[in-house]
Amino acid sequence: MRKITLLISLLMIATISFGQTKQADMARMAKHVKKGFSTQVVDIPVQAIQYRSIEAVEDTFYYCGHDVVGGVGYDAAGTFSVFLKINAADLTPYVGKAILGVQAGCADASNTASMTAHILNDSLTYNGDNPLVEGTLVDAVVDGWNDLPITMPILSAQDLWVGYEIVALGGFPAGTDGATGNIEGADLLYGGGWATLAGIPLDGNWSIKVLLGTPDGCLAPFGLSASNITTSSVDLDWQSSGATSFNIEYGPEGFTQGTGTMVNSITNPYALTGLVAGSYDFYVQADCNPATSDWAGPSTFVIPTCSAPSCFFYFDMVDTYGDGWNGASLDVYEDGVLSGTMTGPVADAAYDSVGVCGTGVLELVWNAGSWDSEITFSVETPYGTVAYTTGASTAADLLTDGQTFYVGESSCTAPTCPAPTALNAANITDSSADLGWTPGDSEGTWNLEWGPEGFTPGSGTMLTGITDNPYSLTGLAELTTYDFYIQADCGGGDASIWVGPYTFNTISLCGAVTLPWTEDFESAGNLADLCFSTIDNDGDGNDWMNSAEAGSFATHSGTNCATSSSWEGSALTPDNYLITPQLDLTSETGTTMLKWYVAAQDQTWPEEYYEVRVSTTGMATTDFADVVYSEIVEAGGPEGNDYWFRTVNLSDYNGEMIYIAFVHTNCTNNYYLNIDDINVEEDTSIDGAVAGVVAPNNDSGCQLSASESVTVTIFNNGGIDLANFDVSYSVNGGALVTETVAGPITAASSFDYTFTTPADLSALGYYDIQVTLAITGDINAANDVFDYEVSSTDAFITVEVTSDNAGGQSWALINAA
Secondary structure (H helix, E strand, C coil): CHHHHHHHHHHHCHHHCCCCCCHHHHHHCCHHHHHCCEEEECCCCCCCCCCCCCCCEEEEEECCCCCCCEEEECCCCEEEEEEEEECHHHHHHHCCCEEEEEEEEECCHHHEEEEEEEEECCCCCCCCCCCCEECCCECCCCCEEEEECCCEECCCCCCEEEEEEEEECCCCCEEECCCCCCCCCCEEEECCEEEECCCCCCCCCECEEEEEECCCCCCCCEEEEEECCCCCCEEEEEECCCCCEEEEEEEECCCCCCCCEEEEEECCCEEECCCCCEEEEEEEEEECCCCECCCEEEEEEEECCCCCCCEEEEEEEEECCCCCCCCCEEEEEECCEEEEEECCCCCCEEEEEEEECCCCEEEEEEECCCCHHHEEEEEECCCCCEEEECCCCCCHHHCCCCCEEEEEECCCCCCCCCCCEEEEEECCCCCCEEEEEECCCCCCEEEEEEEECCCCCCCCEEEEEECCCCEEECCCCCCCEEEEEEEEEEECCEECCCEEEEEEECCCCCCCEECCEEECCCCCCCCHHHCCEEEECCCCCCCCEEHHHCCCCCCCCCCCCEEEECECCCECCCEEEEECCCEECCCCCCCEEEEEEEEECCCCCCCCEEEEEEECCCCCHHHCCEEEEEEECCCCCCCCCCCEEEEEECHHHCCCEEEEEEEEECCCCCCEEEEEEEEEEECCCCCEEEEEEEECCCCCCCCCCCCECCEEEEEECCCCCECCEEEEEEECCCCCEEEEECCCECCCCEEEEECCCCECCCCCEEEEEEEEEECCCCCCHHHHEEEEEEEECCCCCCCCCCCCCCCCCCCCCCCCC
8 A cells, every 4th residue: 555655645746746757667767766866846935035134135146937836855864965057158247246145945944954055166076075165054944945155256257056955854855946947057966976857857947046246245265275285285275356365274184173273364375384194174264454254164185195106006996786886985095194085987887096105004994875785896906916805796885984994004015925815615504614715825824804794804803823724614603694804824924915805604504405395485474484595785675575574465375475675665776685595406317497486566567577596606696696587577477366487497406506596686666576485396297388379460460361370389387398299279269270299398498389270360350369288197287278369450549648657547449430
């Protein structure tokens, strides 16, 4: 019922909706769908605008056509920025004057913590924290128009983006005018990326007004910057209007104003000397004598340890969704001084470097973004060793905001003690694992650190002076993910750099199971008690579960099934692994078959995509390299409660220990994917099925001929090859046409058979074609018959209907002739 309720509420906002994009339109799904933005219509009474005491306001510049009628937001807590672009030509009449304030429309004040005016002159480098000018934070927000204090002299005609950063508690607070069409530059920045209202798509413009006029006071400087940085000095400069004398205050990054070093009555630019390596903030105040302006700042600069890098560390950065790191970044510090920041790729991948002096300690600090589950990266030393990697599937969301996740030497010279390589884990049980590696040289002693996945090196469990490779690590917890790092000890105080992490998963206490193995999800209320493991690889907190944990679900049999969601109050992008216990196929020599039943919980939105993958090594996502089956689920499965019966031949894995993963992935905004009645066994059954009719059809025209080929798809659900059996068809209950299929059709495979005798379908009308199999020993007669309808007509009338997706409509085509 929750899903129906949401769709009804979306219908109510359809006049300025982002659109009811569903699975059928996945090719058109854009970044905003993933990020979860939405809109609503609001009824905002006109508010009296609370002007600041600026008597010099002469004009109000805006693009919005009328008052606030709509709102945009996450419908959840979040911070984002919205802007209108003012073209240089429109600013030309105001050169020599100033921006004296911004008025912003709010559509949901109760869900707004604050609004702060921002002005940009370069939208490409803006990340939410670095506007050209930042106004005063306003936390007493009202519905309708709000006065956001900000000032900036207009010294030249240039493109400006004027807007505000809004901290939302929920709802849809950013006000829009609901007008038809969009002006250029109706933009918003959220999750580290830009979007336009037109591209979302949403008609209308932001409710933003810019107050312009002649300033009647001493305006604060803006555009603070630092240049010509050396190991002990920097040139500070800024922009201002009219003032020739300034005061600055500087100190360590983050210092409290009033506690820094003050320098008065200086000119612009100003050479600041006598500095030591480190990060600094500075503020600037205009001295208009006798008045002084507000302080502008802080602006941050870094004094390096050395005048030029001696070597470089290299960063291979990936975003699996392909839309950049969404606000995440990685700071590189050498001896406590910021050497550089990696902001990730613009799209899917980037390779970059940071220079270091090579004299001390290298620290890497993570700054979380909004979609860290999409991020992977590796760090390579100047001498070619991988110092750190998240791994191909162990995403950066395991790191926490502000975490120092790596500490090591920044040396430019390769250690005389080479680091080990090829870290691995084998013989994994519920409580132990054999950790191995390839020695870097001839060393025979190592140091090993291990801990929970994502732990910060230095905070784990340290084992020094170990001599066994592989090393048997015990005392582990079942169904738990661990990391380990390794360091070579070459003796005499000579040691390699630390390398890692390598990630592994312990298995269930259940241990390996032999065949036949069946699971109907009825004997326990959660998956762990049934010896299944799950991985929420997209990190959204929505994982596979036993349906008994969530309520009433459609099942193939009994009352329980396994289920995973692509919609739970809002669209999800699942990458969820349902992993079977370890299956022992070491004694299997026959036809080993995997069988299961699958259905979409919501038959209106059934297009859940999933894959069946096999691992012969472990249970990490990267271990499941073999995709043995995949499909987009369709509605109307014939096996009861809309389930489909599926089979895969696993005989290629006979003689091995395997895990099977059902991976719900690459889909969004449907509902739940249900899996039930899984079975793995050596199959000696005979079970052929008519899976469909390929021809005749109307693909090439409306009217059919007197000699139409009849082609049917036959699927082997059993474990015995099918050969030399009869297949028949009849048209409208007429005479049977029976022929023999020579085969063989191997287990879990299909074959398209074309009858040598065609069908006469030339008369206009509808034809019911029934296909029947006759296979000796077939265990399931229900799937041996298939009914199919095709038409032979002289024309089709195509009616295109657009629906708001709310359901409940009906359509009729009436012949009025």
